[in-house]
Amino acid sequence: MTAIPLISVIIPTYNHAHFLREALESVCAQTYTNWEVIVINNYSQDDTIEVVESFKDSRIHLENFRNNGVIAASRNRGIALAHGKYLAFLDSDDLWFPEKLAHCVARLEGGCDLVCHGLRWFGNGRERDKFYGPVHRATFAALLDRGNCIATSATVVSKDLVALVGGVSEEPEIITAEDYHLWLKLARTGAKMNFIDQVLGGYRFHTANTGSVIRQANAVKHVVEDFFPEEQSRTLRDRIRLRFRYGIINYGVGRSMQANDQFFAALSYFLRSLVLHPFYLKTYIALALNIFCINIDKQRSHLSKCEHKYR
Numbered sequence: 001m002t003a004i005p006l007i008s009v010i011i012p013t014y015n016h017a018h019f020l021r022e023a024l025e026s027v028c029a030q031t032y033t034n035w036e037v038i039v040i041n042n043y044s045q046d047d048t049i050e051v052v053e054s055f056k057d058s059r060i061h062l063e064n065f066r067n068n069g070v071i072a073a074s075r076n077r078g079i080a081l082a083h084g085k086y087l088a089f090l091d092s093d094d095l096w097f098p099e100k101l102a103h104c105v106a107r108l109e110g111g112c113d114l115v116c117h118g119l120r121w122f123g124n125g126r127e128r129d130k131f132y133g134p135v136h137r138a139t140f141a142a143l144l145d146r147g148n149c150i151a152t153s154a155t156v157v158s159k160d161l162v163a164l165v166g167g168v169s170e171e172p173e174i175i176t177a178e179d180y181h182l183w184l185k186l187a188r189t190g191a192k193m194n195f196i197d198q199v200l201g202g203y204r205f206h207t208a209n210t211g212s213v214i215r216q217a218n219a220v221k222h223v224v225e226d227f228f229p230e231e232q233s234r235t236l237r238d239r240i241r242l243r244f245r246y247g248i249i250n251y252g253v254g255r256s257m258q259a260n261d262q263f264f265a266a267l268s269y270f271l272r273s274l275v276l277h278p279f280y281l282k283t284y285i286a287l288a289l290n291i292f293c294i295n296i297d298k299q300r301s302h303l304s305k306c307e308h309k310y311r
Contacts, residue, residue: 008084012074013092133195247277
């Protein structure tokens with residue numbers, strides 16, 4: 001009889017006790033029951049410890065660990081403590097639906113190294129379903145040239161393979177993009193990626209401020225450069241690929257600002273994106289939408305002034 005593999009669920013957390021309870025409840029509700037949870041607590045100042053201990057479940061373990069602001073260090077600590085065949089990452093403000101592990105394990109045991117599923121993005125009065133992949137977008141070249149298509153809280157992966165590539169990078173320059181760096185390392189080994197076209201978890205959406213969006217973009221830029229040859233060794237093709245990739249990064253910043261109704265700020269990033277990558281059609285569409293929204297804002301502002309004047 002085939003043994004049922006153990007899944008090690010790694011949850012880094014810091015002052016998220018109010019969300020952590022919901023995340024842990026979602027793991028406890030899994031129809032697949034052979035799991036362990038390792039909560040890596042970065043010495044939270046709220047009631048995180050009390051929340052974990054309240055579950056009274058021997059499968060849930062708490063590790064207090066100071067990561068000095070590097071969440072990758074917490075993930076690596078969890079990996080070091082894991083006993084499972086597979087690693088499942090879950091951010092403490094996210095959650096899973098009951099069939100998540102059952103579906104993922106079935107795919108992994110079928111011969112895959114990494115499985116990722118859809119997520120329901122929710123929060124700030126918004127809700128939408130987001131799907132990742134597909135497989136042809138998760139090759140090393142596609143991930144490097146076109147960007148990340150894998151979500152951390154939606155991923156279950158072979159522990160041996162993660163160990164083979166040295167775990168999660170703790171380089172400070174790539175903080176917020178260390179997951180993307182890991183997927184690239186795995187893809188470079190030829191890891192078999194698989195995507196489930198089904199929503200099996202929830203991602204809690206937080207409105208990002210301009211500073212965090214730009215920091216994220218800079219981290220992604222560092223990740224990309226880490227996988228290209230050193231500048232003096234780059235061929236003309238390398239330089240063109242890198243220029244196009246910078247264009248996509250700027251497009252991403254513009255879209256994030258656009259989503260937060262920062263249309264004037266987004267405009268410069270869309271224009272920069274077109275200069276770097278004039279063949280990226282999505283930028284033209286986003287730019288047209290952005291100009292339309294700016295005009296709408298101007299009209300609203302004008303109407304507001306008129307109403308105030310004749311009040």
